[in-house]
Amino acid sequence: MIKPSSFFQSVFLLSTLLIWGGVQAQMLGEYSGARQQQMLRGRQNNNNNNGPDKSAFNIVNGRVFTPGLGIILAPQPFTPMGGDFLHIAIDVSGDGKLPVPPRSIADSLTQVFNFTLFLTSNDMQKNFTISNITTTTPPFANIMNQEPGSTVKHINFEWPDCLVGDGKEDIGTTARGDYNISIHQNFRLDGNDFYSIFNLPISVTNSISQFPGASQLLTKPPPGPLNGANGGRVNCDSISNPLMNITALIASVSNPPGQPIQDIPIQTSQRSNGGQVGGNGKANPNGNSNTNSGGDIGETANGAQGVKSMDGRFMYAAVVAGVAMLGTSFTWP
Ligand SMILES: *[C@@H]1O[C@H](CO)[C@@H](O)[C@H](O)[C@H]1NC(C)=O
Ligand SMILES: *[C@@H]1O[C@H](CO)[C@@H](O)[C@H](O)[C@H]1NC(C)=O
Ligand SMILES: *[C@@H]1O[C@H](CO)[C@@H](O)[C@H](O)[C@H]1NC(C)=O
Numbered sequence: 604m605i606k607p608s609s610f611f612q613s614v615f616l617l618s619t620l621l622i623w624g625g626v627q628a629q630m631l632g633e634y635s636g637a638r639q640q641q642m643l644r645g646r647q648n649n650n651n652n653n654g655p656d657k658s659a660f661n662i663v664n665g666r667v668f669t670p671g672l673g674i675i676l677a678p679q680p681f682t683p684m685g686g687d688f689l690h691i692a693i694d695v696s697g698d699g700k701l702p703v704p705p706r707s708i709a710d711s712l713t714q715v716f717n718f719t720l721f722l723t724s725n726d727m728q729k730n731f732t733i734s735n736i737t738t739t740t741p742p743f744a745n746i747m748n749q750e751p752g753s754t755v756k757h758i759n760f761e762w763p764d765c766l767v768g769d770g771k772e773d774i775g776t777t778a779r780g781d782y783n784i785s786i787h788q789n790f791r792l793d794g795n796d797f798y799s800i801f802n803l804p805i806s807v808t809n810s811i812s813q814f815p816g817a818s819q820l821l822t823k824p825p826p827g828p829l830n831g832a833n834g835g836r837v838n839c840d841s842i843s844n845p846l847m848n849i850t851a852l853i854a855s856v857s858n859p860p861g862q863p864i865q866d867i868p869i870q871t872s873q874r875s876n877g878g879q880v881g882g883n884g885k886a887n888p889n890g891n892s893n894t895n896s897g898g899d900i901g902e903t904a905n906g907a908q909g910v911k912s913m914d915g916r917f918m919y920a921a922v923v924a925g926v927a928m929l930g931t932s933f934t935w936p
């Protein structure tokens with residue numbers, strides 16, 4: 604795959620942002636290519652007469668595709684939210700193609716490096732940490748390492764105290780209003796590393812009580828962060844980050860050339876764990892007749908499984924070449 608120079612990439616990103624910004628409102632920057640496809644998809648999605656215009660999103664059966672390996676299952680864009688905590692569900696397996704911990708996720712072709720999430724609002728000038736891989740306690744913990752074996756990771760983010768309200772409060776007295784769940788993804792796709800930011804708009808307008816019910820603590824993974832002193836909501840300042848402007852955000856991303864999964868087949872390295880133990884045997888194991896004078900004596904036993912003895916770089920090249928020739932992807936059984 605030809606990688607455009609970073610200069611070209613930034614010029615392209617900037618110019619396409621100006622032209623196509625409306626269509627890709629939720630994604631920062633632009634895919635390097637696939638513009639027509641995005642536009643068409645946008646138009647096709649535009650036929651819901653009731654409810655908000657979700658044409659800027661790729662949604663298939665309630666699954667929101669992102670410019671990364673994650674697929675958002677919940678919430679849906681523009682949902683008014685409240686209650687005890689914010690519940691987010693993300694498929695982190697590239698639609699089932701990639702292994703999740705405790706299996707190894709390391710792969711020279713395609714893998715998740717990490718997900719971090721923030722709750723941001725330009726209107727309110729807020730940027731709250733949802734999950735930033737700082738502690739081992741959810742939701743700040745690395746979401747890849749929770750719910751072992753599950754391809755869907757759940758994040759239960761306790762609303763901080765400045766979002767408390769019931770809709771009757773005066774405008775401007777709280778930080779309630781429109782927000783983005785801002786999902787940052789570091790990942791490798793088909794041998795190249797990318798970093799994308801995807802903004803999922805929600806409204807924090809439903810009722811949020813000052814003291815969340817104790818029963819919520821039975822939820823797994825446990826909602827957080829919680830106030831260490833009284834078990835209630837944390838102060839907003841304690842999870843606040845500086846808000847970056849859109850120019851700086853766009854400059855920070857390195858988007859893939861299209862939507863992984865929908866536009867770009869995910870390639871993974873061939874796995875050697877599992878399958879046949881040992882090499883192929885001989886056609887005539889008892890050797891009691893038809894003694895063959897000549898031919899490949901003793902070859903089959905280690906020939907067929909020889910891929911294991913290849914040196915790593917050669918094997919990688921072979922896999923890439925195989926993928927390129929077949930035009931197909933190795934899928935995870
Ligand atoms: C996420 O992954 C990227 C790429 O590997 C790495 O540079 C970054 O430090 C990671 N971030 C966290 C919070 O671990
Ligand atoms: C959410 O992000 C989009 C850009 O992706 C931005 O246009 C919009 O203003 C943001 N919404 C809020 C409430 O900040
Ligand atoms: C993660 O977020 C918490 C809460 O905002 C903050 O205290 C901590 O410094 C952050 N960690 C990093 C590495 O940014």
Ligand SMILES: *[C@@H]1O[C@H](CO)[C@@H](O)[C@H](O)[C@H]1NC(C)=O
Binds near residue numbers: 723785844845
């Ligand atoms: C929010 O803060 C995090 C951590 O500092 C940063 O990576 C992210 O870009 C910020 N988001 C916005 C919209 O400013």
Ligand SMILES: *[C@@H]1O[C@H](CO)[C@@H](O)[C@H](O)[C@H]1NC(C)=O
Binds near residue numbers: 848850851
């Ligand atoms: C955006 O933020 C960057 C870095 O903080 C700053 O240099 C730049 O002037 C800002 N741009 C605008 C339009 O505010």
